[in-house]
Amino acid sequence: MPVTTEVRDGAVIVTLRWTDKRNALSAADADIVSDAISAAGSEPDARALVLTGEGAFSAGGDLPYFAELGRTLTPEAVHRTIYRRVQAMVRALGDCPIPTIAAVDGAAVGLGMDLALACDMRFVGPAGFLMQGWARAGLIAGTGGVALLHRIAPNLLWRLLAAPERITADRAVELGLAERGEPDALAASLARVEALSYIDRRVLGDYAALARRAAWPVDENFDEAGALQGHLLTSPQFQNLTRKLLGKS
Numbered sequence: 001m002p003v004t005t006e007v008r009d010g011a012v013i014v015t016l017r018w019t020d021k022r023n024a025l026s027a028a029d030a031d032i033v034s035d036a037i038s039a040a041g042s043e044p045d046a047r048a049l050v051l052t053g054e055g056a057f058s059a060g061g062d063l064p065y066f067a068e069l070g071r072t073l074t075p076e077a078v079h080r081t082i083y084r085r086v087q088a089m090v091r092a093l094g095d096c097p098i099p100t101i102a103a104v105d106g107a108a109v110g111l112g113m114d115l116a117l118a119c120d121m122r123f124v125g126p127a128g129f130l131m132q133g134w135a136r137a138g139l140i141a142g143t144g145g146v147a148l149l150h151r152i153a154p155n156l157l158w159r160l161l162a163a164p165e166r167i168t169a170d171r172a173v174e175l176g177l178a179e180r181g182e183p184d185a186l187a188a189s190l191a192r193v194e195a196l197s198y199i200d201r202r203v204l205g206d207y208a209a210l211a212r213r214a215a216w217p218v219d220e221n222f223d224e225a226g227a228l229q230g231h232l233l234t235s236p237q238f239q240n241l242t243r244k245l246l247g248k249s
Helices: 027-040 063-072 075-086 088-095 111-118 145-152 157-162 169-175 185-195 201-215 219-233 236-245
Strands: 003-008 011-016 048-053 100-104 107-109 121-124 129-131
Touching: 003 027, 011 027, 011 185, 027 048, 027 075, 027 088, 048 111, 048 185, 063 075, 063 219, 063 236, 075 088, 075 219, 088 111, 100 111, 100 185, 107 111, 111 129, 111 145, 121 169, 121 185, 129 169, 145 157, 145 219
Parallel strands: 011 048, 048 100, 100 121, 107 129
Antiparallel strands: 003 011
């Protein structure tokens, strides 16, 4: 199964398992993830949802898929695909009736970092890291990452663009992006859920809803991100780059 769901110690754990491509996601993969998040949020015995990945949290977008998308579709059609399908994962996290936690025990790059930023809490383990990733590919954060980053660390965007880096656990703590996950991010996430277990599920959901309402990006921001990405993915510059990266003439 590419995505598994497990209830453990008061948490519903959604694990991405596309290990052959380090959880790099296509639109079809995103459909599966968003459906899994939506279903898991309704689990009556869970007080929080933990999103994680086997091997990697998510290495970003599936490059061969997005290269083909940009080659064969119009900017408007790419926009619709990103907005309706890929960004649906972020909307599912934003609509989740219980708090969400990203357990980053591997790479969270580009789209993967956006998914982590969309969660209410983030833990980065010793083997985990965050990385902006989009700009090096000549793209913007198509799943809303600019606004998602701004709600957590308003002054950080330009620093990350000027000096792209693998943001390790210690660095994520320093930048205010995440907490250190020890002995690993999943264990730290489960410990957090246990610490919150004295609070009623509905009350936890109310806290999550209020926190999101205070800083969640407006829908127009996601729509504009999808529109901009549609033009960038279909650009000659991106097509030339992906041909080189994928070894195609």
